[in-house]
Every structure is written in C-alpha cells, then in structure tokens.
Amino acid sequence: MKRFVAMLLTLVMALSLTACGNSGEEEPGDVTQDQTPEEILNNADDIMNRDFEDVYKTYFSSSYASFNYFTTSYATVREIIANCIDGLVEPDIYGVYVPSLAESWTSNEDQTVWTFKIRQGLKWVDHTGAETEYELTAQDFVDGIRYIGDPLNGAYSLRVIRDLISGLYDYYWTLDDIDSGLITDQNREDVVASFDDMVGVRAVDEYTVEYTLESSAPYFLSLIESSMLLLPVEYDYAMELGADFAVDNEHMLYCGAYYVSDFQRDKAITLTANPHYWDKENVTIETVEYQMIPDGTTSLEMFERGEIDYTTVEAEAYLSLQDTEWADNLLPTSHSFSTNYLWLDFAGDNPEFNIFINNENFRKALQYGLNREAVASLREPVDPSRILRNTINAEGAIYDSNGVDYTDYSPLKEIKETDYNQPELARQYMEAAIEELCDEEGNIIGCEAGTVDYLPVCSFDVDGKLPVTICYVGTDDESEIIMAQLFKAMLEESIGAEYIDFQIQAYSGWTYGTVADPLNYDIYFDSLSTGYADPSGLLTRMTTDGAENVGCYEVPEFDALVEKALAADNFEDRLQYFAEAEAYLCEGAYLIPFISSLRGYYMSYSVPYTSPLTLYGNTKYKGTLVMDEPLTIDEYNTLTAAYELERAEALGANG
C-alpha cells in the first residue's frame, strides 16, 4: 500500500510539474511567480470562498442512442455513465484511489486476487430518483462480468478484461463457438450455468466481491477507473428488459452521484443529483445540463453568450480571441494520454510502397521527415512543442513502485528525447534506401508496373519507378484533411518530391472497416490511448498478431520482448522489458507516433482541481464548483500553485 501511495505521489508530482512549467512559459505574467506559499494559499482561499452555482451547462456534439455502458463506444455516454454508475473505487482530487462503492479492498501478495468489501444498504435508483427494490450487492458486480461474458450482449472493448479475469476467455469463446455451430456437443444453458465455476469472479458473501486474475495486475484499480466493463448491473432487471436495456434513461438503474432525469434524443440530457447517494454531501452541482451543439464554432459563440459553461478553443480560435475580452479566460488543457500515430501498411497492394516499407532506411526517412512542430501548430499555436510525443504510451501515465516514469526507462528515454524533425537526415536515409532498392535509372528492383486496387478508397497506377507512390488515407474531416496536406508538403519537401509522390485520399464513413482492416492504404492516421497504468494495454495489442497491428508488420523481436515482459517476476522488470519492446518498435519506425491528441485551450466557469482527478477514466462532476464568472488565467495559475502545495502536503502526510 505504501509503495502504491508513493507511486501516485510521484505520478501527480510529475504531472503537475509539466503542467506548471508549461503554463509558466506561456503566460509570462504568471501571478504566482513572486508569491510566497502563504500568499498563494490565501488567494486560492479567496476564490474558493465565493458563492457557487448549482447548475452546470455543458454540451455534446454527436448524437447517440443507448446508455448501455457495456456496449457503448460514445465518449459522451461514457462520461454520463461515469457520473451515474459508481465503480468500486474512484480517484480523489490528487488521483489517489479512495473508496467508492467498495469500502475497503485488499489484494494478495502477487496482486492476482483482489477482494472488495461493498458498502451496505445501498439501493439502485430509477430515473425519477426514487429508490427501487433492488439492492446493490456483490452479486451485481459478478453479474456485470456475466453480462459482458456473453457474446450475444456485444460488450465493447472487451479484450483487456476478457484476457485478464481468469476463465473469462474460455467462457466467452465456448459460448461463441456454440453460437456459431463449431461446438455441438455442449448445451448453451449448461455453459451459462457453469459461469460461477469457470470464471474468476465471485461473491464471497453478500457484500464481498473477489476477482481472480490471470496475471499480476498492480494496475487493477486504474482499470476499474477506466473500464466500463467492471461496473455493476442489476442482472434480473437487465435480462427482463432484454434489447430494451438502457435504450433510454427510463430503462436503466442508477447508483452514482447523479441520475438521468431527462433525456431528449439528439437534443438534451439532464443529470440530477441522486438524493440517495452514499456520498451526497460531496455532490456540489445539483443539475448538469447537456445540450447538443453539433458545431464547434457554435459552442464557442454560445459560451461567449453565457449559454454554456465550458468550451474547447481550437488553435485558430485561440489566436482570434487574443485581442478580445476573452483573452484572460483562455486556459491550457493539461494532459491527454491519447497519442496520434501514422500506421504504415506492410501488406498492402501497392508494390512500390511494399518494397520500400520493408526497408528500415525508408521508414526512418518518413520518421525524420515529419515536421512535428508544424503539425502541432495546428492545435497549439503558442507552444507547439508541449504536445509533441515520440512514444506510444504517454508520459505521466505509468509509474513503477519507486515513482519512476515508465517513459524514463532506459531505451525509451532516448526515443522520448530524440528530435525527429531533421529533414537533412530524412533525405540521407531516403538516398540510402534508394541505393539499396533501385537501379541507376531509378527503376525499383523487382517492382512491376500495375494498377493498385485500394477500392473502395481509391485505385491508382504505379510505374515501378521513382518517385515512390504513397497513398495516404484519412477521413474527410476538415481538420484532418488540412493535416494530411501538411504531411504531404513536409514529406515532399524533406525527402524530395523526386523521390516520393504523396497522394491524399479522404474517405468518409467508417474508416476502419473499409480502410485499415482490408489494408486499403499505405499510410493511415489513427490515435490510441494509454487506458490504465500499465504499458500492456497498448503494447500487447501491437504484437505481430495483435488486434491493433493494422499495418501487419512482423517484428519477432518485439513479440519476444512483450512475452518476456508479461512473464516478468516484478513490476519494475515488467516495465523495463516493455520499455525495451516499445523502444524497439519506435526505433525501427514500424509505426510513427508523433503528437498527443491534446487540443490547445479551453474556457470554463468551473473551478479546477475540485473534482476527482480522473486520469484514465471520464470526467466526474462530483465536487466540482461552478463560478458565476468564467475562470481567468490568473485565478487558474493561483489555484494550480495552491493545488501543488496542498497536494504535496496531503500526499506527504499519507506517505
């Protein structure tokens, strides 16, 4: 436990240091620079002692239908659920896990068995805020796993949980084989009935739930925070409703700080504070009003008119707001664990690209040819370097038990600190690649001219000569098209237009099914996020046969390192091997991570550092304070400085 707190302490320290350093750079007039800690704390107290509103008005931008937290992939639904269904544990404002529905928890020595004591006497609440007859018990958590373990329920993003909880993998695939007729000698009902014996989750007594895991998982609490699949469900209720379960707010039950009191499809959602909530004295906002605003520009405009309490500010808008009354209200967004990548296609239909992509020099030419700062400027015009990211897993997301950041482990640290914006180097690498792969007339050796069939995305002719034709596929989103055009300009400039011919295809609709999965691309843009405090979340999916390896590269060295990491005896070794694996993949440029998904700035009426610090999960409104004026950058800096001081104190006392 002590180790764990120490780890979190460092985690949060490191995070805030980066945040603090950055805000200092951007705002030369940081008010807290010359102040003593006492002054800072006093100023922060002044802010915190104001009167606060009890309504928070925010927005969502794309329509969605279902509140089914086990199947949804919509960000807004996940945010609403995070506020309406509590998990076993939750982070406090410093990111330390504190009891939520579980009062206490223990794990065994190697962290493969986790036992949680559930709060007693809690009832599920319906959409009017009235208590139902259903009591919240350990069985509800077991039933959550039972629900997602059935393939017919179509749980979303199941893989991590399915492979972690012992027996769930076999249970799931047995059912699936029965459904698809592969297994005929077993009866579906019998397998379903054997759930309690097969799967490593059980209700020890009415208020104790125990998870048995396949492997050591020191990160299990962060997984509870981030994954919707470990949430409880009232099984009889859900089964009775069948397909209607959670299609709207009236067909579901709540156990969190809020319940969905009003739901107008594609228009508005209202969360109302749950009167029977176990922690209701800490719920500060009475009502959270969501409304649908499909357009980003409109949300900024509506914020300026005071109709909503929060808006993101994109780079262009940031610049145009500089000379207005809102200049003081622009706050930097602090972190994003999501990273943007370029995927390279190793098995596509384009013979020119195929020959070159298997050459490391060519991949490095692409890697060094990207002007990452220029791309970052599209999102953060003032200090683009703060959103650069060279690694797959985010900095500040994973710490070992000594508080060392995972990205500071040896081979990965070098990757992290490399400056990849080196056009001359890119050109040298390209020339080296051409030396190896082309004859003197510029014919690519072993490459035949022909037509590349990437339909329905595109089809084009290649001539088997330089320049190498590269087909970049992105979505038809306006900002992504602009980014693609920037890629084209920078690569053709650094590598040379005589060597590569960069073609952009913008494809609308579901890109994964038509572009990535059938390998209808040469280069493809995507983002992935570190989901919980362990590198395995991303790296095990990137192995040769991993789900996330959409480019179909084959890197046995990487696979071996991942295997080694998974089999490691302790968490430090595990991280070390993972870091080596990740560094190997980045060093060989099998895929190219380049920036984080952070989008510049925001404006808000809410006071920062008042709600749980949900690094891996979704925003929670519990505890949030809403002011009657938009927060200014000075207030923000004061509060940030005060937060650092208080946190150091709070965590220091704990340690």
Next chain:
Amino acid sequence: MEEKKKVRQLNPLKFRAAIFDNMLSEDVGYSNYSYWRSTLRTFFKNKAVLALVVLIVLIILMGFIYPIVSSEDPNKASLLPLTWNQRPSWEHWFGTDTLGRDIWTRAWYGVRNSFLLAFCIALSDVGIGMIVGAIWGYNKKLDPIMIEIYNVITNVPSTVYLVLLAYIMNTSYLTLFISMASRGWIVEARFFRNRILSIRDSEYNVASRCLGTPMRRIATKNIIPQIISLIIMEAALCIPYSIGNEVFLGFVGVGLPVEAITLGNIVNQGRASFTLHPYQMLLPTIILCIITVAFYVIGNKFADASDPRNHI
C-alpha cells in the same frame, strides 16, 4: 388523324384540299424575317444582359488563362505557421488559407475545374434529357412506362445509390460526373416531353397541319427552334445548379479528391473557419454568385428573346 377522316367525308365540290405550294408557303408578310437574328438582337438589346455576358466570359477566360500563366502552385502548403491564415495584402490579394495557400490563385483554378465539370453535366443532362423527352413525347405507348420510371427515379433517395456508387468507385471527376448526371436527365426528359407535346398540339401547329404542311416541316420550322431556345435556357440553369450540388456530394462521400480544387471544395473548406476568417470566403463566394446570377439571368432573358412574340 381525325382531321383527315373529316376531310374525306366533306363534299369534294364544296371543299377542296389545298395543294401544298412550296413557293407560296414562303410568301409571308415579313419578307426578311430571320428567327435567330431577331432572337439575338432582342437578347442583346438589354444592356445589363450584355454586361453580364461580358463578365461571365471574362471570368471563364480568366479561369482558363490564369492557371497557364501563373507559376504559383495552388496546392503548395506552407510549413511555416506564420504564413497560415494571412489577411489580404499586396502579396496575397485575398489572403491565404489555413495552410498558407494563396486564395486568389486557388479561386481561378476552382473556376476552371468547376466550370468544366458543370458544363459536362449540363451537356449530358440536357442532351440525354432532350433525346429521351422527344421519344417519350412522340410515342404515346411509352408514356405509362416512362412515367413509372420517372416516379421511381425521383422517389429513390439519391443518397442511397450515391453511397453505393461511392463504395464501388474512386473519388474522381468521373465518379462525381456520374453521380451528378444520374438523375438530372429524367427530370429534363419530362420537361421536354411536356413542352414538345404542348408545342405540337398548339393551335397554330394543328392549323398548319390541317393546311397540309408536312410534319417534317412543322418539326424543323416550328418545333425545333422553340425547343432549342429551351435547351439553351435549361443548360444555362444547369451550370450554377451543378456547381452548388458538388458541395452536397462531398458530404455523402462521392466528392472529389482532396487535391482537386473546385469552387465547391473551396467554399466547403472556408466554411470551417468562417467566423474567424470571413475574408477567406469572399472571393470564391463572389465568383460563385456572379456565375449563378449571370447564367440565371442569361437563361431567362434568352428564353424571353426566343419568343417570337417579343421580336417586334
């Protein structure tokens, strides 16, 4: 048909069928009346129309000449964030866009591409529409089938087959052309069918036929001139319509390649930052408006001018 029967039943002593005399039929009051000359004269009498025609010719010429003369690459993105979204200046008359590309240059490339595309679509819509319409109008047996086809085509939402089309084909000018031309022809066909029927059955043509004028002569002298003016009007109206339509198709996913510069594409791109950089939309919008207004007015005035009643 009925008239002929009646002619036979009449008393030959009292009524004689007139013998068609080629010479006499030319012998009319207006000796040197030329339909086309009069049409053009009436058309150009209006000074505003003349100005519009000149303007539109200038714009189109500019669209074709500028890309040849200019050395500026309209797709060249700049890597320096400072050159992005510049306001209008001497160097960039209408500013630069999100990636520092010159809007003035892009606009003219856009005019050329959009106009070529629109011209092809107008040609196919009106061309196919007229042929089908003529057959449809001529053959009465076809009528119920054609009406059914018309109903079905206009009732199946175009998005359904456009999405399918996008699935089968590339984003290219050809795809865009096919999807834009896929529906217009039947609407035009119906329009021409109705016009042809009403002209054919109008009193003066019936009268002319009774007097024994051969159908061929009625068709060449009385029907086709009227139809041609309609064709020109419809084609003129088609052009602005198809430029506007491009935007919608891009939304469905059968639009043009990203690199293709058309007025529709430019307007679409500028829309995202409309509130922040309104000047980016200025030039493309103005050109788009001029083209639309000009073709609309020209089409209508030409239709007026081609009406012989307005010729004196």
Next chain:
Amino acid sequence: MGKYILKRTVNSLITVIIVFIVVFMLLRLMPLSGYFPQEVLKETDEATRMSYLRNQGLLDHPLVQLWRFVKNLFHGDLGRSLTVYPQVPITTLLAEKIPVTAAFGFSSMVLGIILGLSLGLLMVRFKDKWGDRLGTGYILAVRAIPNLIYLFFIQVWISKWFGLPMVFYEDQPSSWILPVICLSLSSIAWYALWLRRFMVDEENRDYVKFALVKGLPKKEVWKKHIFKNAIIPLVVYLPSDLLNIIAGSLVIESLYAIPGTGGLLTTAIKSQDNNLVQVIVLMYAVTSVVGVFLGDLLVAAVDPRIKLTEEG
C-alpha cells in the same frame, strides 16, 4: 371520378412498391463489414461478427428478409435501428422526431406562403419598378449565395444583433424565429417567383383585357380574376410540401440543434442502418406519391375547368 381515384391509387401503390423493393435490394448490396462501427470492428473477430449478423437476420436471403419485413409491417412492427441508434425501436424514433420537424415544416410553410405571396403581389403591383427589383434581387440572392454561407451568417450575426438564441430550445418561443425564417427563405422566393410569372401571364390574357375594356374596376379584375387564376397552378404544389414537412432540412436542423428527421436518412445510409433506411424510404415514397395525388385532387377541387378523367 371514383374510377379515376381507384386507378390513381393502384398506380401510386405500384410506384411505392417498386421504389421500396429497389431500395431494399440496393441496401443488401452493401458490404457486411459496414454493419459495424469501427470501434467494434477492431475489437471483434470474424466469428463474433457473423454470429451477430445471423442473430439480426441479416445473413438470410434478401427475399426472405423482405418477406419478414413486410410481415412485420402488417403487425405494426418496423424493426429496430441497427447502427445509428442501436436497438431503439424505429417507431419510437419516428414518433419522437417527426412531430418536431413537422412543427417547423408547417410553420415555415405558412410563413413561406404568406411572405412569398405578398412579395409576389408586390412585384406585380410595381412591375418593372422598385417592388419588382426588390423581389428579383431577393430571389437572385437566395439562389446565388451558397446557402451554407447565409445560414451561418444568420445564425451567428443576426442572432447577436437581435438577441435571439443560437440554438433551438423547446421551452423558449423566441428560439423558433430564426430556424423558421431560415427554412422559409427559399420557399418565399419560390412562391414570389411563380406568382409573379403566372399573374403576368394572366394579365395579358384576352379575357382580362376584355373585362377591363368592359369597364370593370381594375381592383375587381385583379382580385377576382387575375389573382384567383394565377394561384391555381400554385395550389397543385401545396401537398408536395408534405414531404418537405416531414423530411426536414439537414443543414438547418443541424445548425440549430433541432432533434428532427433532417439528417436522419443521410446518417442512416452512411452508417448502413438498413432497417432504418428502408422504413424512411418507404415513408418518404408514400408521402410524396400521396402528395402528388392530393395535389391533383386539390386542383380539381379549386379549378372548375379541370375534370379528373381517364385523360388526366
């Protein structure tokens, strides 16, 4: 009359059935992977996906699926949405959305007719003077400026100047003003344009000249003859507006966050929500065919000269 209605009904039914079958079969040509959002595709394997499709009945022969749909249709079951609103019954969806769109559609139609006819009258009353020019200017502007641009302008700036809400709130009557105006802009132009044209046509008719010569007061002639006769051809289009009333506008509904049917069809097609698409197409086809039919009946009702017979 009865026979005519019967025949028209049968014809309309045939059209609807053909349209529906064509769309239904076209939808089955779409790739199976399209039934899954990309997040789901990534996480699942082939076997899981196929078992899902089998459970949804999407792997059956299209004709079997068609038969099942028709059977359920007669039981009042339209199925559940597949991808856009997973598992939500389509009847629920439509019951939520159509009233909202219809309310906007109906208000904008009324506004469009009132303002459109007034503008048309103004144009005729001051023909070739300021009124005419004002109207022509308006009509041209609506047609020429890309609609995204003026709609955006209205939403951002007009709402600021007049202190009106930027998006629609159910409980705030003033938030109706801008969307309704935006929705009626083009129909105002349409009514004004055609009313002017038909009235000018009527004005030149012999019976009008005769009536004036006879000494009837000008006002009387205008009110009783010209206006009445000019309005009849417009009446035929009224029921066709039914379709617009329930189909909504994609752009305007999305700008003002109106939870209506506007983008429903396009979204459904793009996300390959076949169950939803076929219901919407069926509904639209029925509405538009019924609209045309009603239009003809309405004209027959208001115009004593028109009799509905076999000749139609």
